[in-house]
Amino acid sequence: MNALPSDEGPVVIVYSEGRKAARGQHEIETQLELARQIAALMGASFAGVFDPARQYPANRYMIPDDTLDSRDARRLNLASERDLYGGVVPFPFVATKVVVHGLPPGAREAPAGWVPAFGERVSAIVLPGFAAFTRDDAHAAASRLWRDGAVRLKRPSGIGGAGQAVVADRAALDAQLDDIGDAVLRAEGVVLERDLPDIETLSVGRLRLGDLEASYYGVQRPTTNNHGHQVYGGSGLVVVRGDFDALTRIDMPAEARKAIEQSRAFDEAVSETFDGFFASRRNYDVGHGTDAHGQAYCGVLEQSWRIGGASGAEIGALRAFRDDPAVRIVRASTTEVYGANAAVPADACVYYHGIDPQAGEITKYCTVDGERAR
Template sequence: MPMPCSPQPHSAVVLLDTREHTPEHEHATHLQLAEHLAKLLGINCTQPDQPPTAADRYYYLPTETLIDPQRYRGMGINSEQDLFGGMVSHPYIATKAISHPLPANGSFPPGWTDAFAQQASDALLKGYTVFSKDDARRAAQLLLPEGAVRIKPVLATAGRGQEVIEQIDQLEPLLAEMDDQTLSLCGLVLEENLTDVQTFSVGQVRVAGLTCSYHGTQRLTHDHQGIEVYGGSDLLVVRGDYQALLQLPLEDPVRLAVNQAMAYEQAAEQHFPGFLASRRNYDIARGLDQHNHMRSGVLEQSWRLGGASSAEVLALRAFADDPTLQRVQASSHEVFGTTTLPADATLFYQGNDSELGQFSKYARIREHGHSE
């Protein structure tokens, strides 16, 4: 897909932190990502003293998917060439809420459409998105006869806050903890529960006239409390779009995951006016349903920087540095405790974080493939 032309070059990369609180290690990582993006774009990295305007022509690195297009267009974000991340028109579009339709006659926020889930249905697991507690009860009653149901708060990340229920009375304590106003705005997902799950990552990034696409998997590690958390991603990255990725000799489950991510993305582009994203990442789960049938579907999208972005940006820089390079193995790593960095590691953070303790984040590029 050709990218629209920007009216003039960007003058600098700016970190746009839209969150109420950003942990130290994340802020440090974001600054490092901004520096790498600046090198890709051939410009400086800065933090303006005054609120930016469209006249400043900055390239932005937002910490979240941007929600208010009118506001951010006033800052000069008019196309995917103006940011590393994405922008949508309503809060729910930035979450996993879009991955399922409503139950019949369910309530919904402004801008909601079931047309997305209808078009992307072959790429989705069975489930419903609800915006009220009554609709949550109805959705659970529809799904439970088929087996266990996973309850997924849409604002949580990395699987946090999710619960699996097997009976309807298990839902009530979960609903009691939920704020009605937040639920009405952001939603809640109820989805068929899979076992023996493998999660694939499929994505694409577009920066400085370069496009690269990838598939990969996530790794888990243990934090200082022994809790299993995200530990990084291993990616096979190719120069070009998803079709370049599909030219590789992929295993059938991976090929299906790529095609499902493409279907999900195409539905988003068609049914969400104003949607734009230069960074696109999709989690696709493959596992067994209640009847031991293999199921595969997109769990959620990420149209913002994420855990794999350090690897993505290093891959982009490798492609920019070597025009003959066609594919790389890239990985991101998050390590708790003291560690010795590999010789080829690019460090993004290392220190004693006030929330996580001793912690390191780095990325690697390990294998290269060149054109003949």
């Protein structure tokens, strides 16, 4: 068995066996580069991708590609948020979109660990919607929502808008459910939610890495990929040193303040409901907009307790706070550019540039602008 000497100090290890392990090459290489940056921030050595045949020192820090469940955490000796950049949940469904909503009235099927009271608790801070794990329950959920307008179907683990469709009637719903399949539906579930055609999304997050802590709000930007499709193009974050309380003390637009309140309430509900949950990286997407009838809504759409699209900006912000104790706020942005000849600012930190076999040429970079304490 290959061993790393225990006197080398802490080591940072990438773990890539999560449910989203079937990723593009650019995503894999991005995770590796951000892991190297985290290791540098911690003053640790980088040990590459986790190898179960290798012996690692006890002082290790993991960077999974997905939220872990408690069984994986125990196997990897991860006991608290100080042990990883990401999160741990007691049941797999807690890490997906289905946890955001309760079941439709009369539903009888739910996964192990489902807590009906959680859906009731968060119902006022999410959009109208339901989770369902059978075809009959999905029909019941959609029928209730169709009374007030269009319905959006979401598969539980889709990223960046993938795995979603607007279902206008029973035929459209059945087509989506046929594509999912009853076995997968029973195992993973599906979300039926009020569709907001003009939805805008704010992100709210909190990070802890060693003794560094930061919180933020921000927006996502779309871009056009090499195939002409609209995809995630980066995030612009306002990041403060400290926790959510520190974030609420700065000036911000009213919609950002409401998004933070809703994210905090959702975060507290998860922490108080699901024993065994912990996370060092917490990110919540909050959507606001109007439906086809002009009714306004605002609510948490989903959570992310794993390395994500905004993590380049998160790590850049933490680096700025470490390098200058007088910096109290930074504006950190990630940008993803498809195609050749990407214009990269001189002060940017490029964390990926290459030609992905599926996505084509991509450049990803981060910029940070700090504000010193007065």
